[in-house]
Amino acid sequence: MKNIVIGRYIPGNSFIYRMDPRNKIITMLILMIATFIINDFRVMLIALLLTLLLLPIGKISIKRVYLGLRPLMFLLLFTFSFQILFNTQGPIVFDRELNYSILNLLLIATIVFAWFFTKRYVPFKLIYFLFTVFIMLYVLINFELGNVFNTGNIRIYQQGLELAFFIMIRLIIIVTLSTILTISTKPTDLNLGLEHVLKPLKIFRINTEEIAMIIAISLRYIPTLLDEANKIMLAQASRGVDFTEGKLKDKVVQIVSLLVPMFIISFKRSDELANAMEARSFVPGRARTKLQELIWTRMDTIALCFGVILLMSSLIMRVI
Amino acid sequence: MAIIDMKNVSFQYTANQKALSNINLTIQRGEWVSILGHNGSGKSTLSKLLIGLLKPSEGEIMVDNTLLNAETVYDVRRKIGIVFQNPDNQFVGVTVRDDIAFGLENLQVERKSMVDKIDFYAKKVGMYDFLDKEPSALSGGQKQRVAIAGILAMSTDIIIFDEATAMLDPKGRKMMLDYMKQLNQDGVTIITITHDMKEAVLSDRIIILKQGKIIKDDLSEAVLRDKHTLEQSNLQLLLPLDILFELEQLQLSNERIKEILWELSLNA
């Protein structure tokens, strides 16, 4: 439940906050596309710099963006090591003979165990994890203990290294941009912007207004549902269900004791809500006017032009 | 001038049991009518029929001289608003402002007049200072007042309160009753569905439903005194009337009555 906090709207005031949500979505998409076109390392770094520069200019909390990136850390590490280890194109930039021995492997196993059993006592989990990984790599590469039984080479190729960096920076840029979007835009405005941006989908007979209404209702009821879940958890806890960490079997009991009442309540709620909506003249699929207003300012034009220019220049640089 | 006219209306959810049978009911414009009845007597079914959420199995319903059918149902819904029992399950908007706007958006009201109406009716129910608040920051009574504002903004002639005070605390309930009075004075036709006699006292007329049938339809003063019918449908006499009847039966002197009332009030 804590994860919901990531990327949630935080009231504020800056030119990014005041931009038209339609434009925010479009400009963000343009910038994301640009990062996929860039294929020069230095240009990529400039793009990263520009993106990070948006944070202080737009008065966006850097901590929130970092929190948004954190769950992706594992993915980042994985793709990074995957590219480095298995991409074998381009010249070799790093080459080293590897000598394993049983003692080496034992040492590594010990390190893993030590990490596993001590991690809960360490406040900086991520840093501790990285630290452990580095020690393991160090043991793997630099120690030769006892009888060496297997040798191989670890080789890192230029393209592997480049691609690894590209993917990482791209992911960072994309997550940063989308976090900026969600932090600086009220969910209802975002939803309205999305409804407008998705309008072309009408050609495929997708009813974008209905989708927007569904999202709007979900936005309205998420806090209520969380409240309800808390109440049910308290009620079930008072009947003896243990919601603190437990074995798999306990987890199943916890989830069932939460889901069954939630399901029944939600069913009743949606029936009543549908009645209330229809009673107030709501007809699914029929046109409605909107209270919310979308205002396109000069700033929006400038931002959009800026985005398009960046996209164009990344295209041109790629062609040259 | 009848604003609601039901003729021989029946309704059944399942084949073998009628939730409502043979309802004949006329309500005048500006009237305040209470519908009383025990749980499952068909009160909510009646209100859903009036607003076209359900279709009668038999009979016909006229609302403001329009026959309710598939074509006219959207026009009829402009004339009738319902405040339901659970404040949380009828709050559609993310904020108070959005919620009052919801009905107006559905009626495709221009943005400009929408803004004016929202301000006007939010002031009317005393929720103007809460326009940007989310429902989780409001009490049940406040949410119900927002629901009233949303309905008033659509300029409905009739408002049905389907046990709208049942989930409120005494203070919220009192406030709702005050709004009902005020609305009725402004000329709105009001139908309150309840099993709280204190609410029924305020209305001009009381209808009692039992197992889907109207068993009593009379002026409030008459129904409130009708101990026999009330007991028949598991409703309680108002406490003062109950005491009065008991005392009358005992045929006591005025002095003795005074003494008994004193003792009662000391024990209460």
Ligand SMILES: Nc1ncnc2c1ncn2[C@@H]1O[C@H](COP(=O)(O)OP(=O)(O)O)[C@@H](O)[C@H]1O
């Ligand atoms: N959706 C439904 N499906 C089947 N039966 C229903 C449904 N809603 C209500 N009923 C039945 O219809 C009868 C009248 O219900 P209702 O109008 O909700 O009563 P009240 O509002 O007076 O408590 C009850 O017997 C109830 O069980």
Ligand SMILES: [Mg+2]
């Ligand atoms: Mg009911």
